[in-house]
Amino acid sequence: MEMQKKIMERGEEDRLSDLPDAILLYILSMLPEGKEVVRTSVLSQRWRFLWKSVAVSLNFGVLDYPYVERTKKKILAFVASINRELHYWRSCEKIKAFRVFPVKYKEYLVKDYDFWVHFAMKIANVEEFTLKFCIITFPDYAYKFPQFAYKNTSLRNLVLRNCGLNPSGSVNWSSLVSLSIGRLKLTDCAMEKILSGCPKLESLELDNVLCIRRLVISSVKLRKLIILNDEITYHNQWHEEDIHLLEIFAPYIQNLVLSGFLYNEIRLQQSSVASLVTAVLHLNVDFIEFENEEEKLEKEFRYLKELLLSVAHVKNLELGPLCIECFPILELRGWRSPLSGCKFLKLNTALKHLDFAGIYSFLQSSSELETLVLDWNNHKPIDQLLSYTKEVEQRRRFEAYKNCSLLHLKTIKIINFHGELIGNDLVLRLVKYLLENATVLEKLVVVAKYEGSDVPRDYVEVEQEFLSFPISSTHASVVFCYR
Numbered sequence: 032m033e034m035q036k037k038i039m040e041r042g043e044e045d046r047l048s049d050l051p052d053a054i055l056l057y058i059l060s061m062l063p064e065g066k067e068v069v070r071t072s073v074l075s076q077r078w079r080f081l082w083k084s085v086a087v088s089l090n091f092g093v094l095d096y097p098y099v100e101r102t103k104k105k106i107l108a109f110v111a112s113i114n115r116e117l118h119y120w121r122s123c124e125k126i127k128a129f130r131v132f133p134v135k136y137k138e139y140l141v142k143d144y145d146f147w148v149h150f151a152m153k154i155a156n157v158e159e160f161t162l163k164f165c166i167i168t169f170p171d172y173a174y175k176f177p178q179f180a181y182k183n184t185s186l187r188n189l190v191l192r193n194c195g196l197n198p199s200g201s202v203n204w205s206s207l208v209s210l211s212i213g214r215l216k217l218t219d220c221a222m223e224k225i226l227s228g229c230p231k232l233e234s235l236e237l238d239n240v241l242c243i244r245r246l247v248i249s250s251v252k253l254r255k256l257i258i259l260n261d262e263i264t265y266h267n268q269w270h271e272e273d274i275h276l277l278e279i280f281a282p283y284i285q286n287l288v289l290s291g292f293l294y295n296e297i298r299l300q301q302s303s304v305a306s307l308v309t310a311v312l313h314l315n316v317d318f319i320e321f322e323n324e325e326e327k328l329e330k331e332f333r334y335l336k337e338l339l340l341s342v343a344h345v346k347n348l349e350l351g352p353l354c355i356e357c358f359p360i361l362e363l364r365g366w367r368s369p370l371s372g373c374k375f376l377k378l379n380t381a382l383k384h385l386d387f388a389g390i391y392s393f394l395q396s397s398s399e400l401e402t403l404v405l406d407w408n409n410h411k412p413i414d415q416l417l418s419y420t421k422e423v424e425q426r427r428r429f430e431a432y433k434n435c436s437l438l439h440l441k442t443i444k445i446i447n448f449h450g451e452l453i454g455n456d457l458v459l460r461l462v463k464y465l466l467e468n469a470t471v472l473e474k475l476v477v478v479a480k481y482e483g484s485d486v487p488r489d490y491v492e493v494e495q496e497f498l499s500f501p502i503s504s505t506h507a508s509v510v511f512c513y514r
Contacts, residue, residue: 088128088159089120106134110143117150128159128188135166136174136193148180156185158206164193167214181228192238197221202228213238213259219245226250239291248281256284261291261315282306287342290351291315296334299341310342313351313379332357336366343369349377350393352386352408359388368396374439377404387457391464394437402442403465407449440469448479448493455493463500472504478512486513 091113113131120126129151133144144162151160164174175195181202189204190211198221204210207229217240226232232250236257237243248256256279278298281287283306289297290313314335335357342348348371355378358368376397380386382405394400443465466475477497479490494511502509 086125086127087120087123088130089116089126090128090130091116092130092132106137106140109133110140114143114146117147121154123155126155126157128161129155129157130159130161130190132161132163132165134164136164136168136172138172141174144174145177148177152180152183152186156183158185159188159190160186161190162192162194163190168193173215191215196225198224198228204229205231207232209234209236211236211238211257213240215240216242219243222246226253243277246277246279246281248279248284251283253281254284255286255288256281257288257290258297259288259290279303285309287311289314289338297338299338301341301344304341305344307342307345309347309349310345311349312338312342312354313349314338314353315351332361332364336361340369343371345371346373347375348373349379351379352381355380355386355389355393357389358392362388362392368392371397372399373397374399374401375404376400376402377406379406379408381409382407382455382458382461387461390461399439400437401439402444403440404444404446407445407447437465437469437472439471440465441471441473443469443472443475444478445476446478448477448490449481459496462497466500466502466507466509468503469507470503472502472507474507475509476512477510478514481513 110133129147131147133140136144148160148162151157162174168174173193173195175197176191178199181198181200181204184203184205186204187206188209189207192213193215194212195215196212196217202224204225205228208231210225210229210232211234213236217237222243226235226248230250230252232253234255234257235248235253236259238257238259239261258277276296276298280303282303284304285306285308287304287307287309288311290311292315335354339354362368371393376393378386378390378393380390390405394403445462462475466472475497477494479486479493481487481490490511490513497509497511
């Protein structure tokens with residue numbers, strides 16, 4: 032009101048307030064925080080209740096309330112502050128999203144957790160709800176998602192962590208498009224009920240979810256499946272009987288991501304993922320819990336062969352360091368990779384001698400490849416793998432592959448490049464090999480990573496060396512970018 036008064040005293044016209052409601056609401060919707068939207072109510076009488084019609088997002092996280100875990104008093108204060116704000120926001124016509132990140136599940140706060148869920152799914156009818164307990168809790172003592180919450184027709188995106196899911200009846204999340212659940216036990220029966228109650232689901236993420244034995248996805252709408260097993264400390268809390276082989280039957284999914292440690296094998300067949308277009312495999316092995324390392328490796332080698340065979344038909348393939356390092360070892364044992372139909376291949380690699388052998392092997396089996404991306408990272412090779420192949424064997428394999436033509440390769444990208452000319456003979460050899468054998472190459476792009484204002488001299492020397500290599504394609508360009 033004070034601002035409005037000053038404008039009137041100066042004889043200025045409040046043109047902003049004369050705009051139609053639709054435009055004003057659009058302007059308010061661009062404000063990042065709900066509280067900022069509310070503050071506009073003091074601008075004038077015209078703006079007083081306008082904020083109630085704006086679709087806002089409510090976020091409550093531990094970063095907003097530091098040290099809430101230190102004492103029970105501060106935890107209660109954190110919870111009370113959320114409850115007060117939710118009471119205030121009841122009058123808002125549209126709350127689009129509600130995200131809350133408690134530190135750790137506390138049994139004496141169950142009624143408050145239930146209130147938050149009730150507010151999101153019954154009062155506000157939000158489109159997006161996130162409830163993540165930040166500190167891992169033993170599954171048997173986790174927060175149990177309330178039964179009333181399994182019926183909701185407005186929710187589109189749901190994210191839950193450390194929340195037990197066990198619907199007693201049918202599930203009705205008829206508008207849900209994306210579901211991400213993690214750090215919990217989940218039975219086949221519960222999973223089946225959830226999937227049956229989500230007819231519009233397009234994306235499913237299972238983040239460190241165990242106890243499932245068979246995952247059947249029959250919906251033609253569900254196109255993306257993400258399975259993560261990347262937390263060692265979390266899995267140490269599980270009993271051995273909770274870890275099972277997971278068999279997946281999902282004939283309509285097009286995008287599959289498997290990432291993390293191989294605690295429970297995931298069994299796939301090409302026929303069970305026949306529509307798959309893109310596959311991302313970022314796998315790892317934890318040797319801490321295994322006394323017989325060689326036996327463990329043998330098991331993982333067998334599993335990796337099956338997995339690579341099951342995704343040989345995809346058009347887009349991304350592989351993590353372990354897959355690349357194991358590939359040449361499998362070849363030394365007489366295994367020949369299936370011909371891959373992929374046109375886009377991304378390899379996340381540390382560009383060590385094991386990686387180069389794997390890269391050459393993948394290029395050999397990918398005759399239809401059009402785009403190759405090498406993401407240079409700082410991954411440390413697994414010590415247990417180094418004993419399986421020596422650098423001299425890698426060099427011998429290179430000699431066998433060096434005359435292989437890459438008939439369809441048009442684009443090569445090396446990102447996060449951070450090498451020097453000295454000591455990177457293998458990198459230079461790989462680039463030279465690619466330029467000599469990619470007969471229809473259009474461009475090689477190197478994105479170099481560095482800190483500071485001036486480009487390091489080492490990078491300039493590498494660029495000059497790359498530009499000096501012979502190129503078989505008559506219309507190829509070599510481009511260096513720095514960031």
